[in-house]
Amino acid sequence: MIEDKNTARTSLSDLGEFGLIDHLTKDFEVKHTSTLKGIGDDAAVVHFDNECVVTTDLLVEGVHFDLAYVPLKHLGYKSVMVNLSDVYAMNATPKQITVSIAVSNRFPLEALEDLYAGIRAAAKIYNIDVIGGDTTSSQKGLLISITALGHVKKEDIVYRSGAKDNDLIVLSGDIGAAYLGLQVLERENQVFKVNPQSQPDLSTYSYIIERQLKPEARRDIPVLLKKLEVKPTSMIDVSDGLSSEILHLCKHSKVGATIYEEKIPLDPTVISTCEEFNMDSTTIALNGGEDYELLFTVSQDDYSKIKANPSITIIGHINQEKEGVHLITRGNTKVAITAQGWNSLNENKEN
Amino acid sequence: MIEDKNTARTSLSDLGEFGLIDHLTKDFEVKHTSTLKGIGDDAAVVHFDNECVVTTDLLVEGVHFDLAYVPLKHLGYKSVMVNLSDVYAMNATPKQITVSIAVSNRFPLEALEDLYAGIRAAAKIYNIDVIGGDTTSSQKGLLISITALGHVKKEDIVYRSGAKDNDLIVLSGDIGAAYLGLQVLERENQVFKVNPQSQPDLSTYSYIIERQLKPEARRDIPVLLKKLEVKPTSMIDVSDGLSSEILHLCKHSKVGATIYEEKIPLDPTVISTCEEFNMDSTTIALNGGEDYELLFTVSQDDYSKIKANPSITIIGHINQEKEGVHLITRGNTKVAITAQGWNSLNENKEN
Numbered sequence: 001m002i003e004d005k006n007t008a009r010t011s012l013s014d015l016g017e018f019g020l021i022d023h024l025t026k027d028f029e030v031k032h033t034s035t036l037k038g039i040g041d042d043a044a045v046v047h048f049d050n051e052c053v054v055t056t057d058l059l060v061e062g063v064h065f066d067l068a069y070v071p072l073k074h075l076g077y078k079s080v081m082v083n084l085s086d087v088y089a090m091n092a093t094p095k096q097i098t099v100s101i102a103v104s105n106r107f108p109l110e111a112l113e114d115l116y117a118g119i120r121a122a123a124k125i126y127n128i129d130v131i132g133g134d135t136t137s138s139q140k141g142l143l144i145s146i147t148a149l150g151h152v153k154k155e156d157i158v159y160r161s162g163a164k165d166n167d168l169i170v171l172s173g174d175i176g177a178a179y180l181g182l183q184v185l186e187r188e189n190q191v192f193k194v195n196p197q198s199q200p201d202l203s204t205y206s207y208i209i210e211r212q213l214k215p216e217a218r219r220d221i222p223v224l225l226k227k228l229e230v231k232p233t234s235m236i237d238v239s240d241g242l243s244s245e246i247l248h249l250c251k252h253s254k255v256g257a258t259i260y261e262e263k264i265p266l267d268p269t270v271i272s273t274c275e276e277f278n279m280d281s282t283t284i285a286l287n288g289g290e291d292y293e294l295l296f297t298v299s300q301d302d303y304s305k306i307k308a309n310p311s312i313t314i315i316g317h318i319n320q321e322k323e324g325v326h327l328i329t330r331g332n333t334k335v336a337i338t339a340q341g342w343n344s345l346n347e348n349k350e351n
Numbered sequence: 352m353i354e355d356k357n358t359a360r361t362s363l364s365d366l367g368e369f370g371l372i373d374h375l376t377k378d379f380e381v382k383h384t385s386t387l388k389g390i391g392d393d394a395a396v397v398h399f400d401n402e403c404v405v406t407t408d409l410l411v412e413g414v415h416f417d418l419a420y421v422p423l424k425h426l427g428y429k430s431v432m433v434n435l436s437d438v439y440a441m442n443a444t445p446k447q448i449t450v451s452i453a454v455s456n457r458f459p460l461e462a463l464e465d466l467y468a469g470i471r472a473a474a475k476i477y478n479i480d481v482i483g484g485d486t487t488s489s490q491k492g493l494l495i496s497i498t499a500l501g502h503v504k505k506e507d508i509v510y511r512s513g514a515k516d517n518d519l520i521v522l523s524g525d526i527g528a529a530y531l532g533l534q535v536l537e538r539e540n541q542v543f544k545v546n547p548q549s550q551p552d553l554s555t556y557s558y559i560i561e562r563q564l565k566p567e568a569r570r571d572i573p574v575l576l577k578k579l580e581v582k583p584t585s586m587i588d589v590s591d592g593l594s595s596e597i598l599h600l601c602k603h604s605k606v607g608a609t610i611y612e613e614k615i616p617l618d619p620t621v622i623s624t625c626e627e628f629n630m631d632s633t634t635i636a637l638n639g640g641e642d643y644e645l646l647f648t649v650s651q652d653d654y655s656k657i658k659a660n661p662s663i664t665i666i667g668h669i670n671q672e673k674e675g676v677h678l679i680t681r682g683n684t685k686v687a688i689t690a691q692g693w694n695s696l697n698e699n700k701e702n
Contacts, residue, residue: 036402040603041511042440042587043406043501048399051387055394056449056483056498062490063453089393098407100496102414132407134496139413143489145451145496147407150394160392237393252391 010109012137021135023109024116028123028130032095034151035129044131046096046149051157053094053150055086061141069185072111074213075144076118082239083148084126084217085292089237091158091222092150096131097123100145102138115144126219156231158296163234163253167297167318170232172221172311174265175242176281179288180273181205181212207269215292220311228305232296243286244339245295247325253297256323259316259337261330286327286337361460363488372486374460375467379474379481383446385502386480395482397447397500402508404445404501406437412492420536423462425564426495427469433590434499435477435568436643440588442509442573443501447482448474451496453489466495477570507582509647514585514604518648518669521583523572523662525616526593527632530639531624532556532563558620566643571662579656583647594637595690596646598676604648607674610667610688612681637678637688 012020021039030038037045046052059065059079067075080097087094099119103112123130128148184205191198202209218237225232234253236245242264250257264285274281297318298306306312316328325337363371372390381389388396397403410430412418418426431448438445450470454463474481479499535556542549553560569588576583585604587596593615601608615636625632648669649657657663667679676688 036505037508037510042437043404043443043499045441045503045508046403046405047505048403052397052399052403052500053394054397054447054449054483054498054500056451056485056496058451058453058485058487058494058496060453060487060489063488086393090396092394096405098405098498100407100409102409102411102494132405134407134409136409136411137414138411138494140491143409143453143494145407145409145485147405147449147498148394149403149405152396154387154398157388157396159388235393 012103012105012107012109012112015109020109020112024112024135025130027120030129031127032129034095035131038129038131044096044098046131048151050151050153053087053090053092053152054147055083056145056147057082057086059144061143066189067142069189070213072114073118073121076115077122077214079144079146080119080122080126080128081215081217081292083146084128084219085237085239087148087150088217088219088222089235089294090150090152091156091232091235092152093222094126094128094148094150096129096149098132098147099130100134102136102143104138104140104142107142126217158232158235160234160236160249160252163249163255163297163318164299165255165318165320166300167233168300168303168314169246169257169259169295169297169316169318170306170312171238171242171265171293171295171315172218173291173293174267174270175238175291175293176270176285176288177208177211177267178215178290179284180270180277181208181210182290183277184209184273185212205269205273207267208273212290215290217292218294221294224309224311228309230298230302230305232298235294235296238291238293238295239289241287241289242295243337246337247339249295249297250321250325253318254321256319256321257316257325258319258328260328263313263315265313265315363454363456363458363460363463366460371460371463375463375486376481378471381480382478383480385446386482389480389482395447395449397482399502401502401504404438404441404443404503405498406434407496407498408433408437410495412494417540418493420540421564423465424469424472427466428473428565430495430497431470431473431477431479432566432568432643434497435479435570436588436590438499438501439568439570439573440586440645441501441503442507442583442586443503444573445477445479445499445501447480447500449498450481450484451486452484453487453494455489455491455493458493477568509583509586511585511587511600511603514600514606514648514669515650516606516669516671517651518584519651519654519657519665520597520608520610520646520648520667520669521657521663522589522593522616522644522646522666523569524642524644525618525621526589526642526644527621527636527639528559528562528618529566529641530635531621531628532559532561533641534628535560535624536563556620556624558618559624563641566641568643569645572645575660575662579660581649581653581656583649586645586647589642589644589646590640592638592640593646594688597688598690600646600648601672601676604669605672607670607672608667608676609670609679611679614664614666616664
């Protein structure tokens with residue numbers, strides 16, 4: 001049978017709910033022995049030798065993503081990453097996910113196949129079993145709800161609440177790129193609306209666009225820390241912006257923090273694109289969001305183990321709660337950090 | 352502070368995402384020692400002494416419910432029941448759920464408080480910890496995604512796949528009422544649109560309306576079966592209609608089935624309302640859906656243990672796969688059972 005995915009448009013209602021679920025999930029195979037039962041019963045069954053970590057995220061079209069510039073395959077991939085990132089932030093290993101979607105009838109089957117191709121790719125690369133979910137119609141647009149289950153020994157769990165005075169504040173990778181990638185994509189989408197013939201050269205932005213469209217959860221960081229024999233005292237993933245996440249850590253740990261502007265890790269593309277957009281790169285780094293890096297604290301005693309590691313950067317230190325949460329700028333000014341993280345409830349009005 | 356819930360309309364965007372989550376979940380307390388960490392970190396942490404059962408369901412406004420006649424408190428309650436029912440169908444005990452909602456800004460905070468009051472009531476009555484979730488805006492309407500975790504010993508798990516030739520087919524409670532309740536509510540809603548002054552007397556329909564608006568998951572059935580020392584060979588919950596569920600059991604167990612029309616348990620209100628609506632009660636029982644009863648099979652050897660129990664009814668028996676799946680009518684006619692269960696993908700077009 002010759003398939004041309006570009007032209008085929010199979011109506012979802014032709015398949016029916018069970019036919020659709022069967023079709024979309026037929027390629028999912030169970031990889032983990034801990035998955036006793038995957039898709040196909042009233043519920044899945046999972047065995048835990050240790051503790052079970054549970055997290056869930058909703059992604060809504062028009063709120064979290066715009067299909068004008070987000071390919072469905074990338075969206076599927078990213079929707080898995082968003083959840084895995086939360087599991088890694090507990091220092092756990094994700095092994096199972098459920099995937100539920102609500103979708104309007106304007107989507108042909110082929111669009112959902114693309115979405116599931118991205119989910120399948122993420123599951124393969126990150127060694128995840130897709131063990132269940134729900135598929136239904138929506139009144140408008142596409143909505144994806146994923147729940148991830150992680151496995152972790154009790155003594156290895158890292159909460160947001162363990163940071164102590166004098167601990168070092170450490171960040172994986174670099175930040176701000178995902179937000180800037182979104183700015184570039186939105187700008188090109190506006191250009192495209194005016195001139196559909198335009199063929200933009202986005203190669204100079206490839207890093208920041210990839211950070212927006214196809215983020216990777218930092219599964220390497222828990223592995224690295226274990227190898228270095230460092231257990232973080234607290235950890236959180238950077239989904240809403242560095243300032244918002246630092247405030248979460250401090251609130252839960254009942255501490256304050258000082259971070260240094262000059263230490264915040266930025267990719268060169270972030271700096272050059274900020275200049276082009278006339279934006280302040282530190283503001284973007286603090287408030288941008290969607291980086292899916294890990295922010296964690298470690299004891300000063302572990303400094304020698306983590307210093308000069310290219311995967312992580314020490315950006316500041318914890319202080320007492322009464323001292324507050326501050327940024328020390330390059331000009332040595334002390335600025336209070338406030339949450340400017342992204343708030344989906346503010347920005348969208350119903351059509 | 353004096354609160355008048357009927358007139359207060361607090362905008363969701365005034366609270367922001369984190370403020371909203373904090374506000375809605377502040378009353379949720381952790382009851383189970385297996386909940387090591389509830390709401391408030393990147394993920395929840397749950398301990399399993401035995402196996403973990405996982406199920407998830409999406410409920411979408413305009414597809415699964417119509418807020419014209421479904422009170423939000425009932426909706427919250429029902430959205431939990433739908434998931435617990437799947438856990439009981441595995442012969443497991445639900446103990447934890449996550450609750451995610453996507454909601455448009457047209458909903459005031461007070462509406463979500465009603466929704467969460469229903470969720471809280473369900474969690475209290477069924478002894479469930481709400482351990483996490485996500486709250487975001489939607490482009491249109493309300494969407495609820497719940498994931499439930501159940502606890503069960505490996506040897507107690509009941510799958511859909513274990514039914515054997517000659518097993519008895521057993522149903523808890525009675526069926527068809529939830530669908531008929533919906534018909535009454537929809538009719539009254541039409542009347543109300545024409546004449547908003549009408550004050551319908553729905554007292555004669557109270558049973559079927561309650562079955563639609565506030566179903567209860569059959570947590571008593573696994574307890575009863577344990578007490579009777581009966582382990583079902585297969586089990587499923589009746590969410591899409593008896594015919595659809597029997598076909599699922601038979602497909603997974605690679606068997607056929609025979610059920611008897613005269614044995615199908617119907618409430619007297621179902622029979623009288625069917626007459627009023629000029630509907631066939633057997634058709635409603637087979638295809639209605641949303642009953643959340645448990646359908647299971649037991650060995651003939653267990654007949655003496657389950658016979659004459661008022662909570663359950665033997666409605667037929669399993670036969671070999673090649674004999675097919677049939678209903679024997681009151682007139683002794685053999686009719687093949689086909690799936691007519693509810694299909695959300697067929698019935699809704701995007702606005």
